[in-house]
Amino acid sequence: MKTLGVKRGDRVATLAWNNYRHLEAYFAIPLLGAVLHTVNLRLSSEHLRYIINHAEDRILLVDEELLPLLDPIWDNLPTVQHLIILGEHLNLAKSPKNPMTSVSAYEDLLAQASPMVDYDPDLPEDSLLGMCYTSATTGNPKGVVYSHRGIALHSLAMGLANTSAIAENDTVMPVVPMFHVNAWGIPFSAIWFGANIVLPGPAPTPEDLVRLMSEEQVSVAAGVPTVWLGVAKVLEKAATPLSLRMVLCGGSAAPPALIRTFEKTFKVPLAHAYGMTETSPLATFSRLKSTLSGLTEDDQLAIRSTQGILVPGLSMRLRRDNEDVPWDGKSMGELWFKGPWVADEYYHDPRTEDSFEDGWLKTGDVATISPEGYVRLVDRTKDLVKSGGEWISSVDLENTIMAHPDVFEAAVVGVPHPKWDERPLAFVVPKENRQIRKEDIIALLSADFPKWWLPDDVIFLQEIPKTSVGKFMKRALRVQYQEYLTDPQR
Numbered sequence: 001m002k003t004l005g006v007k008r009g010d011r012v013a014t015l016a017w018n019n020y021r022h023l024e025a026y027f028a029i030p031l032l033g034a035v036l037h038t039v040n041l042r043l044s045s046e047h048l049r050y051i052i053n054h055a056e057d058r059i060l061l062v063d064e065e066l067l068p069l070l071d072p073i074w075d076n077l078p079t080v081q082h083l084i085i086l087g088e089h090l091n092l093a094k095s096p097k098n099p100m101t102s103v104s105a106y107e108d109l110l111a112q113a114s115p116m117v118d119y120d121p122d123l124p125e126d127s128l129l130g131m132c133y134t135s136a137t138t139g140n141p142k143g144v145v146y147s148h149r150g151i152a153l154h155s156l157a158m159g160l161a162n163t164s165a166i167a168e169n170d171t172v173m174p175v176v177p178m179f180h181v182n183a184w185g186i187p188f189s190a191i192w193f194g195a196n197i198v199l200p201g202p203a204p205t206p207e208d209l210v211r212l213m214s215e216e217q218v219s220v221a222a223g224v225p226t227v228w229l230g231v232a233k234v235l236e237k238a239a240t241p242l243s244l245r246m247v248l249c250g251g252s253a254a255p256p257a258l259i260r261t262f263e264k265t266f267k268v269p270l271a272h273a274y275g276m277t278e279t280s281p282l283a284t285f286s287r288l289k290s291t292l293s294g295l296t297e298d299d300q301l302a303i304r305s306t307q308g309i310l311v312p313g314l315s316m317r318l319r320r321d322n323e324d325v326p327w328d329g330k331s332m333g334e335l336w337f338k339g340p341w342v343a344d345e346y347y348h349d350p351r352t353e354d355s356f357e358d359g360w361l362k363t364g365d366v367a368t369i370s371p372e373g374y375v376r377l378v379d380r381t382k383d384l385v386k387s388g389g390e391w392i393s394s395v396d397l398e399n400t401i402m403a404h405p406d407v408f409e410a411a412v413v414g415v416p417h418p419k420w421d422e423r424p425l426a427f428v429v430p431k432e433n434r435q436i437r438k439e440d441i442i443a444l445l446s447a448d449f450p451k452w453w454l455p456d457d458v459i460f461l462q463e464i465p466k467t468s469v470g471k472f473m474k475r476a477l478r479v480q481y482q483e484y485l486t487d488p489q490r
């Protein structure tokens with residue numbers, strides 16, 4: 001890349017799955033003083049075009065099989081000067097036709113290059129290391145930038161004994177994609193600490209993941225709850241010996257039933273953590289404090305199912321109507337964070353004003369915080385159901401439904417209602433060959449929640465729609481069912 005003229009501060013984009021060439025780029029680009037822009041390969045062509053242009057990427061490193069994603073936009077990428085295909089040799093038949101761009105194969109370039117010793121040692125610690133665009137509710141994705149200092153400190157935080165404690169003797173497998181928040185920073189911390197790393201490649205199935213974890217003796221694996229729901233299904237069918245010391249689960253709420261299944265049935269601790277693209281992502285981590293070890297098993301599970309306590313190095317506030325909300329485990333407010341690995345702006349974007357205040361990130365997540373400091377996410381601001389002006393937590397309802405032994409996955413969303421503005425609808429996917437009735441779900445919820453929290457209907461689906469990183473795409477359900485309760489024909 002140096003011979004191609006890449007300089008300090010240049011943006012170099014990757015469009016790649018979790019593979020070793022991508023990992024090499026994770027280090028090569030920042031060590032040159034350039035900025036690693038990981039592009040989400042599941043974005044629409046329009047958003048791909050927008051973010052590559054907005055970041056003004058000079059070089060693109062692209063997995064060979066992903067080249068077709070760029071076909072519709074080649075004519076609209078004026079800043080891109082060079083394409084490096086992440087493969088063995090140049091396959092001209094497959095390379096794009098954009099005349100502005102010179103093309104090489106990664107391994108060809110590497111074979112011609114000599115080992116580099118003079119990388120940029122005087123780089124100031126607050127220089128940009130990388131960037132990742134995060135989807136906005138409306139409009140184009142927003143750019144989040146990461147500094148060398150922030151990522152170095154975040155990497156250390158991933159090694160703390162009371163977080164994931166990644167260490168030299170671990171074999172770590174990020175299932176979370178390397179195009180999403182740097183695969184939760186795992187490549188940086190695992191390599192720094194000298195751990196082995198296992199990269200599962202393109203779109204692994206739950207069966208692939210179980211096989212890899214077993215063959216490679218993975219000790220820490222990290223992914224969103226839907227990944228672990230799929231893995232649990234495979235392990236329930238065929239018990240497989242695993243060497244896992246921890247499954248790290250975050251990105252959306254880990255249902256308590258999932259934690260229980262991993263720990264009771266598979267004897268694997270499942271640790272719940274919370275964060276977002278803007279927090280690099282590690283912000284809170286759920287571990288039981290030693291002072292709480294006398295609690296009953298159920299009470300311990302309830303605490304470990306929360307999003308956890310603040311990771312050392314960051315500051316946290318709970319805010320509502322311009323005031324701090326007490327940490328009493330009941331009062332709800334918006335979570336705010338500040339710290340070395342928390343963004344304090346969006347890259348060249350006027351929407352910075354809506355989400356940051358005095359260096360604090362306003363997350364848009366509504367939570368309570370207990371006197372012990374445990375954060376319990378109630379909902380994203382936009383996912384809360386507002387019935388007759390009162391808040392209903394879709395996450396709480398989902399967790400209870402997912403504890404039903406015949407339920408595979410469930411989502412609750414608010415849809416317009418003529419009298420109450422919004423009412424909850426539940427969407428449920430039963431486990432294979434299991435039958436559940438609406439009455440069973442309502443009876444289950446009635447035991448835990450007041451009557452006005454109960455969903456107006458329960459709709460059975462084959463699958464809950466997912467976002468590009470495997471989270472429930474509640475927006476799709478909201479749009480599809482927006483007239484469900486207002487339709488006079490119903």
Ligand code: AMP
Pocket residue numbers: 134181249250251252253254272273274275276277278281307363365377379380
């Ligand atoms: P992203 O920036 O795409 O990774 O999304 C971040 C958002 O995912 C957060 O603002 C939360 O709403 C949600 N999220 C992340 N981790 C968790 C978790 N452990 N429990 C519930 N929601 C989560």
